[in-house]
Amino acid sequence: MEDERREPRPRRRWPLWTALAVVVALVGCLLPAALVVAVVRTPPQRPADGRPAGPDRSPSAAPAARLATAIGDRLDQQAGALLRGDRPAFLADVDRSATADLTRQFTALRALRVAVWRAEPSGAPSPTPGQPGQWRQLVTYRYCFVEPACTPSPVLVGTRWREAAGGPRLVAVEPSTSARTGTRPWEVDELTVTVGRRTLVATTPELRGRLPGLLADAEAAAAVADRYVVDGERPDRYRIFYAGREEWRRWYGGGRPAWSGGYVVTVGGGHHEVVLNADALRAGGVGDLLRHELTHAASLPAGGWPGQESWWLVEGLAELAGAGDRPTVGYSGLDQVRRLLTAGWDGRLDDLAPADDASPDQVAASYGIGYLAVRHLLDRYGEQRLLAFFREVVHDRRPVAEAAPEILGVPWPTLRDDCVAHVRATAG
Incomplete structure (x- = not known):
């Protein structure tokens, strides 16, 4: 207030x-400010011959799907490391450009006694314009402080990833910019x-x-x-x-x-x-x-x-x-x-x-x-x-x-x- x-x-x-x-x-x-944005799936379009359209076979579809799976795995590993208080593991797949920001965020969340931390990718990753090999992935983080039995608060943010030989590396986590809630202190x-x-x-x-x-x-x-x-x-x-x-x-x-x-x-x-x-x-x-x-x-x-x-x-x-x-x-x-x-x-x-x-x-x-x-x-x-x-x-x-x-x-x-x-x- x-x-x-x-x-x-x-x-x-x-x-x-x-x-x-x-x-x-x-x-x-009418709704909590940071509620996750639903991904709307449109019904498949029919071609002119009236037959149902087949699966997306565009050149970027398969790489995006593989990348989405890999990003999800990285986020799960990072969540586990945060809850354990394992900073090296939390930063293991973080690019040097994002290390300082992610270290600060790790320290703040640990100080807040983060008790629940779940990262849920929202939709498919999309190529970053003008940045070959980089992708943007929306992620809903759900968190609790101190009380592990609490109903988690959600926050939707954009993350950016770089393709690398060993798998995707996190190059940035964008601060949430909800018009109703804005950026959280941590x-x-x-x-x-x-x-x-x-x-x-x-x-x-x-x-x-x-x-x-x-x-x-x-x-x-x-x-x-x-x-x-x-x-x-x-x-x-x-x-x-x-x-x-x-x-x-x-x-x-x-x-x-x-x-x-x-x-x-x-x-x-x-x-x-x-x-x-x-x-x-x-x-x-x-x-x-x-x-x-x-x-x-x-x-x-x-x-x-x-x-x-x-x-x-x-x-x-x-x-x-x-x-x-x-x-x-x-x-x-x-x-x-x-x-x-x-x-x-x-x-x-x-x-x-x-x-x-x-x-x-x-x-x-x-x-x-x-x-x-x-x-x-x-x-x-x-x-x-x-x-x-x-x-x-x-x-x-x-x-x-x-x-x-x-x-x-x-x-x-x-x-x-x-x-x-x-x-x-x-x-x-």
């Missing part, structure tokens, strides 16, 4: 709302990692000194986030990546709003990965942000969420967790909510999501209204019914007009008016 960054205000310690918002890539996403950077009972926290070597504190905050946040699991199965391990300035611009595609200090992105297999912006975090705010973001990871469905209309509910629940046990009157964004009310807020909950270029006050007010509305639902109906309502709207994608009377026993217009009245009464 994209998070806001803003200048500190007097008597306020890094307001909770300065780091919260749903990652744009997740909005309306594909492009060195990582230093620490693992706790419920969390995994990774950062760059330059920021390794912050890992002990981050892990302690993450473990405490995980205990809170586990309360907000909606589908009955908590994350096997919360995955958290702490990004320096350059990594923030590169990991998962970068391009976050200027007010963003963190986000969650769906990576497939039912997993959500959290990214924190080191430049945006100030002392005292990391715990609030982690509770918010890990609650997203615990509560959101594997395939994304319906869209902007439910933004207030998605972010309001995460804000509720982020605020912890503090009373509503101590919520850090009340001043901004009050200013929005004074300016004439129209009372719409389905149009709260801030734009990428929104001002810090607009962002804070949007999150604040979401928080106050969800806090009202919690106080009136209790946590169990609140989560049931969340599941119907966010997981099952039912309109609030259907879910409200069925789960909460109140028509949606009445419930909406009650939430808006609570916002006005609390912040007015």
Whole structure:
């Protein structure tokens, strides 16, 4: 969830709302971003005489088939070497041009305690234009960290191979460039990692000194986030990546709003990965942000969420967790909510999501209204019914007009008016 960054205000310690918002890539996403692309096989074409076409006998068909088998064997051997921690074997069929990149990737994956690694060629290899003897092979890698029984996350990448006397040699692994997910940290950077009972926290070597504190905050946040699991199965391990300035611009595609200090992105297999912006975090705010973001990871469905209309509910629940046990009157964004009310807020909950270029006050007010509305639902109906309502709207994608009377026993217009009245009464 994209998070806001803003200048500190007097008597306020890094307001909770300065780091919260749903990652744009997740909005309306019907499928996990990195799901493998299916290979579509077209039916055989019939020649003019009407007889079924025979097998492909083009000059490149047989070499490509043999190469595909050989590449598959090399990928299997490499996967086994990675899981064993055998770096020489992992690099055995890697060309000198790719040794540095593959060594870095091997080291990062081992630091992340890779527990499952499967490489599945997708389609047939294709000749590389202008590079005689080189071929490009799409590969879906499926991976788990720490927990070997997890449902693997898939990532589709391009690999390039060179024909050689002893068999194909790997000359490059291209970073994944999914429009929805982007490049994962372990594909492009060195990582230093620490693992706790419920969390995994990774950062760059330059920021390794912050890992002990981050892990302690993450473990405490995980205990809170586990309360907000909606589908009955908590994350096997919360995955958290702490990004320096350059990594923030590169990991998962970068391009976050200027007010963003963190986000969650769906990576497939039912997993959500959290990214924190080191430049945006100030002392005292990391715990609030982690509770918010890990609650997203615990509560959101594997395939994304319906869209902007439910933004207030998605972010309001995460804000509720982020605020912890503090009373509503101590919520850090009340001043901004009050200013929005004074300016004439129209009372719409389905149009709260801030734009990428929104001002810090607009962002804070949007999150604040979401928080106050969800806090009202919690106080009136209790946590169990609140989560049931969340599941119907966010997981099952039912309109609030259907879910409200069925789960909460109140028509949606009445419930909406009650939430808006609570916002006005609390912040007015």
